[in-house]
Amino acid sequence: MRFTGAILIACAWLLATVAVAQPPPDVCLVNLNGHQYDLSALVKHPGEEAWSVVSGTYTYFFNVCGQMVGSKCTGDGAAYQALTGPPVAQCIKLGAYNSPTTEWDPLDIGDPTKGLQLTMDGGDATGCRQPRETIIQFSCDHNANPGAPTSAREITPPGCRYMIQFPTIYACQDAPAPPHGGGFSGGWIFVTLYLVGFFLYFVIGFITGGSAWVQSALSV
Secondary structure (H helix, E strand, O other): OHHHHHHHHHHHHHHHHHHHOOOOOOOOEEEEOOEEEEOHHHOOOOOOOOEEEEEOOEEEEEOOOOOOOOOOOOOOOOEEEEEOOOOOOOEEEEEOOOOOOOEEEEOOOOOHHHEEEEEEOOOOOOOOOOOOEEEEEEEEOOOOOOOOOOEEEEOOOOOOEEEEEEEEHHHOOOOOOOOOOOOOOHHHHHHHHHHHHHHHHHHHHHHHHHHHHHHHHHOO
16 A cells, blocks of 8 residues: 555656756846847757857857857857867857846837847957957848848957847847747657556556555556
8 A cells, every 4th residue: 555655646746747847948038218129039058059150261159148059169158259160270259148248229229120239248358458349239120030140240440349240030029929938848748648647547546446456557
């Protein structure tokens, strides 16, 4: 009887574990002057490739609302510059999202429908008078879902500042709700149904046949 009770408790615990196993989604909500933009669909996660754009002999890698994942460059930065093609001789950090001076601004303060921009400093200061800084301009484009960066360049003068253009539907005020993820995937649904069936199998067997039935079922 104690063994049967332990089996039932274990099944209930597994069901509860599956119900909360999915991690909360990454959210990238930006509020500017009463207007909200949801860029959550643009956030890259571990195992995914970083956003990238090639400009001349350099490739620019970056993430949105977080540090770098899935690129040739690693570290605590959110944007990097690297020589295009293998081998990568040097990765230069161009900005960090967790910098105290990171800020969001509208592309046009008088027209929120045009989009918004992210400014990050905290980059590598080697060869510069101050740490490198990157500006990512998310412009509203209803045909870009989710979109992709189209260009990157160093702003000269004074240099050591970089501009990345990123047309996307999620910079539009009438953008659809992005797929945040979370919830149950097909695999989790299968596991949940299997465990529920397993749990009910023992419960019904115990009610109808007692502990002897359960021990018989376990020996099969």
